[in-house]
Amino acid sequence: MLVLKFGGTSVGSRDAIGRIIAILNDPEHFSNVRVVVVSALSGVTDGLAAAAKKAAAGDGTYKEILTAMESRHREIAEAFLKSPRLNQSNSFTAALFGDLNRIMDGVNILGELSPRILDSIMSFGERLSACLLSHILCESGVPADYLDARMVIKTDSNYGAARYFPDETYTNIRSLLETRPLLQIATGFIAASSDGNTTTLGRGGSDLSAAIFGAAIGAGEVEIWTDVDGIMTADPRQVTNAFRIDTISYVEAMELSHFGAKVLHPPTIRPSLEKGIPIRIRNTFNPKGPGTRITDESVPSPYAIRGVSSIGDIALIRVQGSGMVGVSGFSSRLFGALARKKLSVILITQASSEYSICFAVLPEFALTAAAAIEEEFEREIAAATIEHPITERDLAIIAVVGSRMKSTSGISGKVFHALGRNGISVVAIAQGSSELNISAVIRKEDEAKALNAVHEAFFLAGVRSVNLFLVGIGLIGGTLLKQLEHQKEVLADQHKIRVNLVGVANSRKMAFDSRGLNPGDTGKILEDGEAFDLGVFMERMRSFNLPNSAFCDCTASDMVPAAYAEILRSAIPVVTPNKRANSGPYDYYRLITDYSKDRGIPYLYETTVCAGLPVISTLRDLSLSGDRVRRIEAVLSGTLSFIFNNFDGSVPFSALVREAKAKGYTEPDPRDDLNAMDAARKALILARECGMPLEFDNVVIEPILPPACFDAPDIESFFRELEKADGAFEKRRAAAAAAGRELRYVALIEEGSARLALREEPAESPFRSLVDSDNIVVVATDRYSDLPLVVKGPGAGAAVTAGGVFADIVRIARTLV
Ligand SMILES: NC(=O)c1ccc[n+]([C@@H]2O[C@H](COP(=O)([O-])OP(=O)(O)OC[C@H]3O[C@@H](n4cnc5c(N)ncnc54)[C@H](O)[C@@H]3O)[C@@H](O)[C@H]2O)c1
Numbered sequence: 001m002l003v004l005k006f007g008g009t010s011v012g013s014r015d016a017i018g019r020i021i022a023i024l025n026d027p028e029h030f031s032n033v034r035v036v037v038v039s040a041l042s043g044v045t046d047g048l049a050a051a052a053k054k055a056a057a058g059d060g061t062y063k064e065i066l067t068a069m070e071s072r073h074r075e076i077a078e079a080f081l082k083s084p085r086l087n088q089s090n091s092f093t094a095a096l097f098g099d100l101n102r103i104m105d106g107v108n109i110l111g112e113l114s115p116r117i118l119d120s121i122m123s124f125g126e127r128l129s130a131c132l133l134s135h136i137l138c139e140s141g142v143p144a145d146y147l148d149a150r151m152v153i154k155t156d157s158n159y160g161a162a163r164y165f166p167d168e169t170y171t172n173i174r175s176l177l178e179t180r181p182l183l184q185i186a187t188g189f190i191a192a193s194s195d196g197n198t199t200t201l202g203r204g205g206s207d208l209s210a211a212i213f214g215a216a217i218g219a220g221e222v223e224i225w226t227d228v229d230g231i232m233t234a235d236p237r238q239v240t241n242a243f244r245i246d247t248i249s250y251v252e253a254m255e256l257s258h259f260g261a262k263v264l265h266p267p268t269i270r271p272s273l274e275k276g277i278p279i280r281i282r283n284t285f286n287p288k289g290p291g292t293r294i295t296d297e298s299v300p301s302p303y304a305i306r307g308v309s310s311i312g313d314i315a316l317i318r319v320q321g322s323g324m325v326g327v328s329g330f331s332s333r334l335f336g337a338l339a340r341k342k343l344s345v346i347l348i349t350q351a352s353s354e355y356s357i358c359f360a361v362l363p364e365f366a367l368t369a370a371a372a373i374e375e376e377f378e379r380e381i382a383a384a385t386i387e388h389p390i391t392e393r394d395l396a397i398i399a400v401v402g403s404r405m406k407s408t409s410g411i412s413g414k415v416f417h418a419l420g421r422n423g424i425s426v427v428a429i430a431q432g433s434s435e436l437n438i439s440a441v442i443r444k445e446d447e448a449k450a451l452n453a454v455h456e457a458f459f460l461a462g463v464r465s466v467n468l469f470l471v472g473i474g475l476i477g478g479t480l481l482k483q484l485e486h487q488k489e490v491l492a493d494q495h496k497i498r499v500n501l502v503g504v505a506n507s508r509k510m511a512f513d514s515r516g517l518n519p520g521d522t523g524k525i526l527e528d529g530e531a532f533d534l535g536v537f538m539e540r541m542r543s544f545n546l547p548n549s550a551f552c553d554c555t556a557s558d559m560v561p562a563a564y565a566e567i568l569r570s571a572i573p574v575v576t577p578n579k580r581a582n583s584g585p586y587d588y589y590r591l592i593t594d595y596s597k598d599r600g601i602p603y604l605y606e607t608t609v610c611a612g613l614p615v616i617s618t619l620r621d622l623s624l625s626g627d628r629v630r631r632i633e634a635v636l637s638g639t640l641s642f643i644f645n646n647f648d649g650s651v652p653f654s655a656l657v658r659e660a661k662a663k664g665y666t667e668p669d670p671r672d673d674l675n676a677m678d679a680a681r682k683a684l685i686l687a688r689e690c691g692m693p694l695e696f697d698n699v700v701i702e703p704i705l706p707p708a709c710f711d712a713p714d715i716e717s718f719f720r721e722l723e724k725a726d727g728a729f730e731k732r733r734a735a736a737a738a739a740g741r742e743l744r745y746v747a748l749i750e751e752g753s754a755r756l757a758l759r760e761e762p763a764e765s766p767f768r769s770l771v772d773s774d775n776i777v778v779v780a781t782d783r784y785s786d787l788p789l790v791v792k793g794p795g796a797g798a799a800v801t802a803g804g805v806f807a808d809i810v811r812i813a814r815t816l817v
Pocket residue numbers: 471472473474475476477505506507508532534554555556557559560577578579607608611638664665666667668795796797798801
């Protein structure tokens with residue numbers, strides 16, 4: 001046998017009542033339901049309270065409210081009923097509105113509204129809806145009786161929130177049902193005191209009525225029908241990946257609902273659970289859905305926690321001073337003072353030094369709470385042994401709930417890692433020894449970000465998502481987008497990594513979508529985008545406040561790297577192939593690399609040297625494992641490598657430069673390669689990675705081309721100047737070749753200096769083994785002293801560079817919990 005309860009929204013309209021009829025007729029429910037408990041039609045309870053207040057205040061418009069209410073009930077009746085049932089229903093409705101009008105008129109005349117009369121007025125909502133529904137069900141082929149719960153649920157006279165008497169009530173229900181074999185449509189929320197007056201059961205009263213009926217008849221289950229699929233792992237309005245919890249224990253439901261999961265008010269279902277009757281939350285809009293089952297025992301879950309919840313706006317009040325250290329009775333006075341003001345405390349935390357204690361209240365109660373403390377500790381404050389209470393506002397609480405936490409270590413580590421990694425500062429923490437709930441007080445503006453970060457850490461079965469903001473979609477950025485699109489499914493299916501492209505920009509336009517832009521459509525998306533402005537781009541990126549954000553700079557600009565420090569300070573990791581930041585002023589390089597290390601906010605730039613080859617990470621591993629770099633010799637320019645590897649006299653030097661550009665090896669401006677600036681930047685980056693505090697001016701560069709080439713005003717005139725130098729280059733090559741040597745442009749980093757030179761290399765030189773755009777880095781260290789460590793491979797090109805940037809983005813995803 002089942003007891004079903006339908007809330008106001010489930011009986012609020014014709015469609016809603018149609019759904020109830022369908023539910024009661026489906027095979028799962030047909031002939032299995034013993035009692036249906038209903039609330040008043042949506043809005044009616046509030047309407048009655050408002051009308052009563054108006055009547056008491058002498059405002060005659062209460063009559064209009066009642067007239068509109070009566071019409072609404074009649075309209076619904078007319079939509080479902082034909083005579084003679086329509087007449088019966090309408091005369092019951094008319095009789096009730098007659099009584100209601102008389103009571104309200106009395107209130108109006110007396111100008112007084114007692115709690116007892118208010119309860120009597122409020123009872124009309126449920127009486128009207130339950131009677132109406134019973135008629136409608138009968139008409140639609142489901143025979144049912146109207147049950148006025150005041151006949152059976154007996155309470156004390158605490159009007160507004162009366163307490164029911166279980167034994168008497170259960171006996172009444174059982175005796176009445178023995179005489180009533182049909183389905184019973186019972187009024188929720190209302191009851192009667194022993195002396196026969198109407199009472200109401202307080203907040204969540206209809207849920208309580210359903211639980212009482214369930215307990216009385218020993219129902220197999222009590223179903224609470226509402227407009228959501230059940231209790232979710234988080235508020236779906238804030239956490240897009242939230243999902244329905246299948247089964248939850250009563251205490252867990254209590255904890256989650258305390259922190260904002262307002263699907264039901266758990267204390268109200270206690271009667272059912274005391275009798276071992278499970279409660280199920282179900283959705284009238286998705287009647288086939290299984291809902292959430294609430295039971296009294298803890299039920300196993302594949303996840304370490306059951307859900308994450310929050311209170312979006314609280315105030316934290318701190319009381320501190322030497323006068324409370326070791327003083328017994330201090331907390332009792334503090335909380336006693338708050339209790340006398342009827343203030344509800346949401347969270348308490350006290351350091352074991354006993355020097356301070358802080359607690360959270362709703363912001364509207366902060367002033368009263370602070371005043372209560374001032375009053376209670378007036379003497380201590382005057383004597384300066386206790387400070388004036390300090391109130392902090394604009395805070396939120398995020399709570400992680402689950403009974404499995406008790407037996408699992410590492411939960412709090414995971415929570416605080418997820419918060420810290422996203423730059424969310426924790427203001428206060430509380431965890432009771434029941435280990436059912438870990439609460440953290442955070443800034444209000446971080447609420448959604450914190451919920452998503454923590455939810456992802458626990459529930460997404462290892463799925464890590466990065467919210468990517470990409471600036472620069474030329475050769476490298478464009479190739480990266482293609483790779484992202486191409487790898488999307490493999491990343492998601494095999495590696496559980498999701499890269500969500502939220503923002504994208506080139507030097508003219510930018511576009512955003514927190515749900516994700518299609519990487520393949522960025523060209524079109526940017527055409528319709530807004531004008532690019534780096535400051536605005538950063539502001540937007542920050543204001544999305546998404547967890548696991550990452551910024552990627554695929555420009556060759558100086559302007560974008562200047563923003564890295566600020567981006568890292570916003571706890572957003574940076575990935576880049578752009579060498580400008582690390583080869584600019586040493587102080588800035590140290591600022592951003594130190595910040596990244598100290599705060600654990602990734603700054604990844606593997607592709608700034610030798611494109612996708614693992615050079616930076618290798619140097620870092622050597623240093624971390626205690627090795628010391630003594631000397632690096634390297635060919636660091638893919639462009640120059642390509643040119644000299646192929647410079648055999650068959651093709652002029654300038655033609656090879658054009659070919660390198662066509663192959664995507666050169667910088668956006670190939671003069672940056674040919675004047676060796678690009679190679680020098682990489683040499684400087686390597687030197688700095690080895691701990692040398694060099695500036696760019698300290699790098700000694702042997703020029704490759706005559707100065708006239710660089711006086712050329714644009715790239716085309718540069719190429720024309722270059723052609724003039726072809727003859728001189730050929731001469732130099734031929735002279736080297738005559739001695740069995742070939743030209744290579746090599747960087748040498750040693751003893752605190754970095755220099756680059758055009759060298760003539762013999763046949764056995766490692767630099768002679770290069771092909772195409774290969775780079776090579778030969779590292780001699782304390783450990784690799786006789787035979788140096790060599791990293792070699794393609795050092796330029798769109799695919800390998802974008803691939804390296806991609807790998808850095810994936811590395812960020814992997815650092816997530
Ligand atoms: N080509 C390679 O093999 C290779 C290897 C390693 C590193 N890199 C580096 O990759 C970066 C990109 O190179 P590319 O060849 O793709 O360049 P590109 O000129 O093709 O693309 C640059 C993009 O950045 C945009 N842009 C430029 N300045 C900007 C600014 N201030 N703000 C916003 N957007 C701006 C442009 O509109 C364009 O979309 C460079 O820093 C380069 O040094 C390239």
